[in-house]
Amino acid sequence: MLLILEVIGLVILGGYEFLQVDWRGIDLRTPQHQAVEVAVFALFIPPAVLTLLSALSFLFLQRRGWLLAAIAQGLSLAVCLWLYSWFQPGYVYPIMAYCTLMILYLNSQDVRMVFRPGKSPQASHEN
């Protein structure tokens, strides 16, 4: 649920940023700073797809869901940090905060124990 919420948030944030720019008035030789910032938002598409896949894996209680979700959060955060070091766009901060909380949640004892290798997630849920 949290992962799906993240994807929805990313889509809304991306859509909002996209609409803020007047794309017709862009000069491709010297693009506006804001337009570049919004264009690089496309970097979040692969982690968003991964997040969606991991959410589906979680729904089916597959162990690889945890790994996919963790990779997706790591990628998102890496993209945020890279963007922060170059452009410091405003949208990276909420994504950073959300991803940090998600990482802490995914690494919490309870979640890790459920998806620990050698232990069936279904069995844990039955307990």
Place this chain on the structure above:
Amino acid sequence: MKTESPGVEATTALLQRFEPVIRSTTGDKFYPMDVEPYVRACSLWVQRPGEEAVCVVPGGELSLERLAQQPMDEAGAVHFLKFTDTEDLRIESRGGRLRVFRRRAKNRKESRRAFRAGRGRLARVGYFSRFVDALYSIALLARGRVPGESAAAASVAYERIMSEQERYRYHGRVLRQDGWIVLQYWLFYPFNDWRSGFFGANDHEADWEKIFIYLSESEGEISPEWVAYAAHTYTGDNLRRRWDDPEVEKVGEHPVIYVGAGSHASYYAPGEYLTELTLPLPAPLARVTGAIRTFWKTRLGQYVGDGEEDGGSGYFSIPFVDYARGDGLSVGEEGDRSWDEPRLIADPTPDWVSGYRGLWGLYARDPFEGEDAPAGPMYNRDKSISRAWYDPVGWAGLDKVAPPAETLEAILEQRADIISGCDALRDEIDHKSRQLKKLGAELAAMRDRSHLDAPYQEGTRRVAELSGELNRLRGKLATDEAVSESLAEYAGRLRAGERDQARAHISRAHRPASEDELRVSRVAEAWAAISVSLMLISFVGIAMFEREHLISMLVFSIAFFAFVEAGFRGRLVNLVSSANIGLAVVATLIIIYEFFWQLVVAAVLVIGLYVLWDNLSELRR
């Protein structure tokens, strides 16, 4: 501690009844032998501080009797034997050098034919360990070490002794301690070629290994209860197995020992054992790391990994593999060779054991001592008496375990002690409880009497103290009563013939590598062999040719190496988890840096709203 030994014949018979079966690994060249022919082949030397080593007794003139007759020497002097005289090997003539070279090449070829290492040790551990391992190998060049020719020379000398008379012998000692009869089997190997023959940590002349069997005696009947096999410098509970533990393989009444190739460490099961020499963090750093781990785990509820709850074993470790495959020569019951009659170490202790405190082989002057020969069964290298000698029961952690015939008695005695302690506690509680009530009455009488303020304060303090003490005593009484009940239950279980779990005392057992761990591609082995060098070379390349993007290229290359490494070692989850935590920490710091005041305001607002909500819900109740 009470130690005494039975008669010589009974001792020999007892030792032979339970003598172990040793199973070595193909490629191993040295087997347990008698000390007498070894000592005869040795020369005796003394190394005084700041001086060259001096030969005290030349080769061929030494005997067990003469070995013990060494005069006391100045402080810091080390007596040692030399089994392989490297001077003889350093033949000046071209023909002589050629012969030595050919012999070494032949030995290596034979070893290679007989022994294949399988999955490389480096493929089983991480980057840090490989890097530290490289430093360790480089350090060997500077440290004192056994010369390269020694293993070949020892092999030749050993073959010469065996060709005169092929004998496989152990040195046996029987003693009684704390109700146990301890059978000590001391195995002497002329050379430890773990490093030169099997990619291990060290080589040294002479190797003393030991196997102890603990017997109990009831109504004249003797029965084996525990065994303990020595492996490297390990001691305590983890060494010990109960006789009926399925891990203890037996041929009749003879326990089977799988001997590590070259190292001669003893194991219960055949296989390849990863042994790591762990270098601990400096104490202050370890404390800080421990505190962070505790906060991370308990306060934040975060996962810290399996078996790492106690703070982890160490952060830098050098990996070595002990190959105890058991596919080589076996000695003992139903083995390829039989044991000769044991050489007894009976009372009074023979002089060669008690009188010679020196090393049983070459003193290489290695500061880590790994390449120095060991001292005899009775002593440590520093000439102090070894615990395995004077306290064999405590050495294997058995000092807290009573022999079966005494267990019930020990339980009942302990219960009686606790019950009498409980009676005394009850009396004390009664007395203090009455005292507290009297003090309470006194306080009540003094209340609201301004002229009695000072004694009232003092009385209040005494009441608080006494109340606390009573609380502690009542807690202790409740615990002791519960312990007494559990002792009664335990005694009942024992009377009904029930036994404890055989492996309850083992916290970390040595296990051989599993089939899955050993199944690895050649690519992974090649990667393990080249990765550290490749990473260092790539760092240099980046520093030379990509200075403009130094940081990002370094991060990228580290990420690449870490990802490939984690893939090979099946630790992708750990890598992703660690990387995520690192990124989350950086992101948190950035957010705090960018929005510090906003976060402070938000925190105050949240607290304010929480207090408001809490108060309003109280009003509604």
